[in-house]
Amino acid sequence: MNTADDLTQVYQQVVLEHSRKPKHFGRLENATHQAEGFNPLCGDKVSLQLEIAGDQIKAAGHETTGCAICMASASMMTDALGDSTVQEATDLAAAIDAMLNNEQSADKLPGMPLDALEGVKAYRSRIKCATLPWRSLEAALQSPVTAGDAASVTTE
Numbered sequence: 001m002n003t004a005d006d007l008t009q010v011y012q013q014v015v016l017e018h019s020r021k022p023k024h025f026g027r028l029e030n031a032t033h034q035a036e037g038f039n040p041l042c043g044d045k046v047s048l049q050l051e052i053a054g055d056q057i058k059a060a061g062h063e064t065t066g067c068a069i070c071m072a073s074a075s076m077m078t079d080a081l082g083d084s085t086v087q088e089a090t091d092l093a094a095a096i097d098a099m100l101n102n103e104q105s106a107d108k109l110p111g112m113p114l115d116a117l118e119g120v121k122a123y124r125s126r127i128k129c130a131t132l133p134w135r136s137l138e139a140a141l142q143s144p145v146t147a148g149d150a151a152s153v154t155t156e
Contacts, residue, residue, distance in 0.1 A: 014116035019068035024078035028061030035143055035151040037136035039128050044070040047150070048078075048136045055086045064133065069126050074133035076113050086141055093134045100127050128155040 031049035038045050044066030051059040060078040064071050077096075081089055095109055099118055109115050120130045135153045143151035 012119065014113045015068060015072040015119070018072035018075040018113065022062075022064065022071055022075035024059075024061050024075065025063070026061055027063055028059055030059065031061070031145055033140045033143055034145055035136045035140035035153060037132045037139070037153045037155075039066065039070070039132050039155040041155065042067060042129060044129055044132050044155075046070065046074055046133050046136045048074070048133065048140050050081075050137075050140050052086065052141075057081050057084050057086065057089055062133065066132075067126075067129050069120060069129040070132055073117060073130045074136075076117065077133045077137060080114055081137075089137060090141060093138050096134050097131060100130055131155070 027047070028049035028051060030051045032052050033050040035048050036046070037048070045064065046066075047063040049061045050057055060081045062074045062078050064074040080092065084092070092109070092114075096114070096117065097103075099109065100121055102121065117130050120126050132153075132155055135155070139151035139153045143149075
């Protein structure tokens with residue numbers, strides 16, 4: 001097996017692990033911001049909640065249903081948000097989008113496991129699955145919770 005094959009295998013394993021045991025899965029009760037994302041072509045759904053204090057993301061939770069790529073992307077995203085600022089989260093979402101749309105490579109990302117999403121580029125029809133959680137993040141960052149309403153985004 002060559003190095004490219006080894007790397008592909010590692011990336012696939014990371015995606016599978018996150019899809020089987022997603023991190024930060026479940027509704028975040030203290031949410032200050034939220035968004036709902038939907039991919040009508042394949043049925044992926046993301047419900048994202050964030051707890052933001054000042055400009056710091058204190059917690060993130062998601063309820064994602066759909067394919068392994070969408071589930072893994074949501075898991076990796078909420079895990080990567082950690083104790084980041086709103087600006088850092090916005091920049092990270094932009095870097096993921098640029099990477100998946102061939103505008104830049106994964107070297108702009110903080111490393112594994114997020115760079116494992118780069119393998120999705122080989123499957124153009126699955127890019128929307130990987131980007132849906134990140135588009136939901138962008139919407140949630142702009143959508144404070146008011147009267148239970150959540151921002152809504154779609155891949156179409």
